[in-house]
Amino acid sequence: MRFLSTNPLVNNTQALAAFDSLRPYIKKLQEIAQHGGYGVEEGFINVPFDETLLNTVVSLKEKMAGDGLKYIILVGIGGSSLGAKAVYDALFGHYDVLQPARTPKLFFVESIDFKLLRLLTDFLADKDPREVLVNIISKSGETIETSTNAQHLLSRLPKLKDRIVITTSQKSTGSIPTLEIPQKVGGRFSVFTAVGLFPLLCANINVVSLLEGAMEIRRLALDEDPKRNTVAMSAIATFLNSRNGKDITNTFLFGPRLESLGKWNIQLIAETLGKEGKGITPTVSIGSNDLHTTYQLYMGGPKDKFFTFVNTQKQDGGVADAVYKAVKGSFAENGLPFVELLLDDITEKELGAFMQFKMMEVLYLAKLMGVSPFGQPEVEKYKKAVG
Amino acid sequence: MRFLSTNPLVNNTQALAAFDSLRPYIKKLQEIAQHGGYGVEEGFINVPFDETLLNTVVSLKEKMAGDGLKYIILVGIGGSSLGAKAVYDALFGHYDVLQPARTPKLFFVESIDFKLLRLLTDFLADKDPREVLVNIISKSGETIETSTNAQHLLSRLPKLKDRIVITTSQKSTGSIPTLEIPQKVGGRFSVFTAVGLFPLLCANINVVSLLEGAMEIRRLALDEDPKRNTVAMSAIATFLNSRNGKDITNTFLFGPRLESLGKWNIQLIAETLGKEGKGITPTVSIGSNDLHTTYQLYMGGPKDKFFTFVNTQKQDGGVADAVYKAVKGSFAENGLPFVELLLDDITEKELGAFMQFKMMEVLYLAKLMGVSPFGQPEVEKYKKAVG
Structure with missing residues (x-):
C-alpha cells in the first residue's frame, strides 16, 4: 500500500509543527507496542501480533467448521460486524x-x-446444521439488537443450538464456545481480534495475510521520521484542513466492492472524534458511481471537504484509469485538497494494511483535535435508554 | 405517507415568509401541471400522469418479457440506475x-x-436468452461507463443481441427496441419515465401504484396553503436550518432495505443544489445500524446537521418502536432539528410518494437557495474529459 500526499493543500511548516506535537504520543505508542498486551486502550495496536489469539481462533474454527460449512450467520451490529463485513x-x-x-x-x-x-x-x-455456524458478537453482551436477533433466530431454528459461537468480553456462561474480546479494546478497534478473525477465517479468508498487512503498517505508524510516518502525515493533512473549514472528510473509494470498508471507516471517525462539540463528519463516495451523483456538489458547491482517494494500483483497464486520472486532475484544478491511498490490489494483506492505517491515523487525529479517542458516551446513553 | 414537522427548530414567522416567497413558483408549477407535457424542465412533475408513456412501457414489456423472464440486467449509472435500484x-x-x-x-x-x-x-x-433481458439506459447515449459495460457484456454473450432494450433521449438507431426519455427531463428526475418504469415493470413491481403515490403528492406539493403543502414546508425547514449553519442534511432511514432510496436522494440533492459555491451536503444514515456508528458524532459533535427521519408507521415490533422513540427523544433533548416522513409501509405506492415528495421538495429548495435546479455543469465537464 502506498500513501501519496498528492494535493494536501497544507502548509509544510504547520505540518511539521503538528508532527512535532505528536512526538510524545508516538513515543507512548512505541512503548505500548514494546510492552505488548492490552493493559491500555491503545493496546489494540498489539492485536495483530497476538499468536495466542490466532491459535485460539484457528482451533475453534477447526472444531466448529468442517469442510461442509456453507453458511456463517454473524449476529452483531456496529463494531461487532462492520470490520468483518468490510473485508x-x-x-x-x-x-x-x-x-x-x-x-x-x-x-x-x-x-x-x-x-x-x-x-x-x-x-x-x-439445511443440515453442520453446514451452518452462528457467531453472536457483542462486546458488552447486552446489545439490544443482537440479543433480540439471536433469540428470534434460535427460537425458530432450535437445531442450531450446538452451532453457536459467542464472541464477547463478558464472562462465559454455560457450555457455548466463547471467544474473548480484551476488555480495553473498543468495538471500532476490534477487527483483528476474534470479532473479525473468527468469522473471516470460517469464510476461508486468509487472516494471516490480513494481520501481516496490519503489522507492517504499525511499524510505519510508529516511525519518528515524518517522511516515513505517512499515517501521522495523513492525520495531519486531515486535521489542518478541518481547521481550515474543511470539516467533512470524504473517503472516495474507487470500486463498489469497497463500500463496506468505507462504512467501517465512518464508524471509526465518527465515534472516535465526535465529542465535546468537536468532530469531523465522515462521508463515503464510490467511484465511478458518485461521479454521477455527488461530484457536482464537490466541484460546484461549498469547499468544505477533504478527500482521501482509495484505489488499486493494479487498475482494471483503460477506461477506469482514464476516469481516475481525470478526477484527480479536476480536483486539483478546482483547489480541492486530497491525498491518495493506493492498494496493490484488493487482497487480505492490503485490506489489513488499510484498516490498521485508518485505526492508527484516527489516534493521531484525536490527539491533534484534543479529544479522547476512546469511549462513546452518547452511544452508551442511548443503549441505556432502550435497554 | 405522513410528514411531521416534529422538531424543526425554525421560527414560524420566517417559515411563513419563506412560503410566501415561493408562491409565484407554486403558481408556475400549477400552470405546468395544468398544461401537461415536457416543454419545460419542471415538466417531470407531469410524468406520473402520462398514460401514453405507461402504455408504451407495458406493451414493450409484454413483447420482450414473457413469463419465463428471470434476469433483467440494467446497464446504467447515476440517474439511469438509482431510481429503479431504490425501489x-x-x-x-x-x-x-x-x-x-x-x-x-x-x-x-x-x-x-x-x-x-x-x-x-x-x-x-x-441461461436461455428468453430468461434474460438487457436494459441499457443512457439519456445522452454517450455515458462512458454504460457504453463500455454494454459492449463488454454483449461481446461476451452475443446470444443476447435480440434481448436488448435501449432507454435514451437520442434518436433510435437500427432495430433495437428503444424507449424515449423526454429531452427536458433530467436524469435525477426521471424515475417515473421509462428509465424506472420499464425495468421495475419487468421485475413484476406494481408501477401503477408507484405512480399513484406520486400523483397524490403532486397535488399536495402544489397547494397554496402552507398547512397542507408539507413538501414546501419540509424544504423551508431544511433551508432555514442550512442558513443557520446546519448545511449537512441527513436522511435517516429506519431499515437497511431503504439504503438505496437514500442514495437516490443523495444524487437529487447534490446535483440539484451544488452550484455556484452553494449547496448542502446530503448524507444517509440507516437505523438502527448507525446508532452504533455516527450517532455519537450527531449527539456529541458539532451541531451542523439537519435530519429527516424516514420510518414506517407499521413498525416491526416492540424493540424497533422503542429504539425509534428513544432516538427521537435524544435528538429533541440535544437540540438537533428534525422532521419525519412516515410511510404506511414499504409499498410501491409509498415509495412513489416519497420520491415525488423529494423531487418536488428539491425544486423549492433550489428556489429558496437561488440556484437553478436543472443541469449539472461540472458533471458534463467531467464526462467530456474522459469521453
Whole structure:
C-alpha cells in the first residue's frame, strides 16, 4: 500500500509543527507496542501480533467448521460486524448474489428486521446444521439488537443450538464456545481480534495475510521520521484542513466492492472524534458511481471537504484509469485538497494494511483535535435508554 | 405517507415568509401541471400522469418479457440506475442473496468493474436468452461507463443481441427496441419515465401504484396553503436550518432495505443544489445500524446537521418502536432539528410518494437557495474529459 500526499493543500511548516506535537504520543505508542498486551486502550495496536489469539481462533474454527460449512450467520451490529463485513464484501460479498453456489457465505444480521429474519430462517430451515455456524458478537453482551436477533433466530431454528459461537468480553456462561474480546479494546478497534478473525477465517479468508498487512503498517505508524510516518502525515493533512473549514472528510473509494470498508471507516471517525462539540463528519463516495451523483456538489458547491482517494494500483483497464486520472486532475484544478491511498490490489494483506492505517491515523487525529479517542458516551446513553 | 414537522427548530414567522416567497413558483408549477407535457424542465412533475408513456412501457414489456423472464440486467449509472435500484432494493433486492430462487431478479451494472462483468457473464452463460433481458439506459447515449459495460457484456454473450432494450433521449438507431426519455427531463428526475418504469415493470413491481403515490403528492406539493403543502414546508425547514449553519442534511432511514432510496436522494440533492459555491451536503444514515456508528458524532459533535427521519408507521415490533422513540427523544433533548416522513409501509405506492415528495421538495429548495435546479455543469465537464 502506498500513501501519496498528492494535493494536501497544507502548509509544510504547520505540518511539521503538528508532527512535532505528536512526538510524545508516538513515543507512548512505541512503548505500548514494546510492552505488548492490552493493559491500555491503545493496546489494540498489539492485536495483530497476538499468536495466542490466532491459535485460539484457528482451533475453534477447526472444531466448529468442517469442510461442509456453507453458511456463517454473524449476529452483531456496529463494531461487532462492520470490520468483518468490510473485508468479506471487498473479497466476496459484493458479488454473492451472482455466485449462489460459492460457499462458505457470510450473512450479517445487524439491525432488527423481521422480514430479513423470516427469509433467513426459511433459507436455513432445510439445511443440515453442520453446514451452518452462528457467531453472536457483542462486546458488552447486552446489545439490544443482537440479543433480540439471536433469540428470534434460535427460537425458530432450535437445531442450531450446538452451532453457536459467542464472541464477547463478558464472562462465559454455560457450555457455548466463547471467544474473548480484551476488555480495553473498543468495538471500532476490534477487527483483528476474534470479532473479525473468527468469522473471516470460517469464510476461508486468509487472516494471516490480513494481520501481516496490519503489522507492517504499525511499524510505519510508529516511525519518528515524518517522511516515513505517512499515517501521522495523513492525520495531519486531515486535521489542518478541518481547521481550515474543511470539516467533512470524504473517503472516495474507487470500486463498489469497497463500500463496506468505507462504512467501517465512518464508524471509526465518527465515534472516535465526535465529542465535546468537536468532530469531523465522515462521508463515503464510490467511484465511478458518485461521479454521477455527488461530484457536482464537490466541484460546484461549498469547499468544505477533504478527500482521501482509495484505489488499486493494479487498475482494471483503460477506461477506469482514464476516469481516475481525470478526477484527480479536476480536483486539483478546482483547489480541492486530497491525498491518495493506493492498494496493490484488493487482497487480505492490503485490506489489513488499510484498516490498521485508518485505526492508527484516527489516534493521531484525536490527539491533534484534543479529544479522547476512546469511549462513546452518547452511544452508551442511548443503549441505556432502550435497554 | 405522513410528514411531521416534529422538531424543526425554525421560527414560524420566517417559515411563513419563506412560503410566501415561493408562491409565484407554486403558481408556475400549477400552470405546468395544468398544461401537461415536457416543454419545460419542471415538466417531470407531469410524468406520473402520462398514460401514453405507461402504455408504451407495458406493451414493450409484454413483447420482450414473457413469463419465463428471470434476469433483467440494467446497464446504467447515476440517474439511469438509482431510481429503479431504490425501489427494487426496498422491495426485493436487499434480500436477493437469501432468495436465490425468487425471480425476476434485477441486476445493476453501474461503474466499470471487470470482476463483476466476468461473474455476470459466467452466471448468464448457460441461461436461455428468453430468461434474460438487457436494459441499457443512457439519456445522452454517450455515458462512458454504460457504453463500455454494454459492449463488454454483449461481446461476451452475443446470444443476447435480440434481448436488448435501449432507454435514451437520442434518436433510435437500427432495430433495437428503444424507449424515449423526454429531452427536458433530467436524469435525477426521471424515475417515473421509462428509465424506472420499464425495468421495475419487468421485475413484476406494481408501477401503477408507484405512480399513484406520486400523483397524490403532486397535488399536495402544489397547494397554496402552507398547512397542507408539507413538501414546501419540509424544504423551508431544511433551508432555514442550512442558513443557520446546519448545511449537512441527513436522511435517516429506519431499515437497511431503504439504503438505496437514500442514495437516490443523495444524487437529487447534490446535483440539484451544488452550484455556484452553494449547496448542502446530503448524507444517509440507516437505523438502527448507525446508532452504533455516527450517532455519537450527531449527539456529541458539532451541531451542523439537519435530519429527516424516514420510518414506517407499521413498525416491526416492540424493540424497533422503542429504539425509534428513544432516538427521537435524544435528538429533541440535544437540540438537533428534525422532521419525519412516515410511510404506511414499504409499498410501491409509498415509495412513489416519497420520491415525488423529494423531487418536488428539491425544486423549492433550489428556489429558496437561488440556484437553478436543472443541469449539472461540472458533471458534463467531467464526462467530456474522459469521453
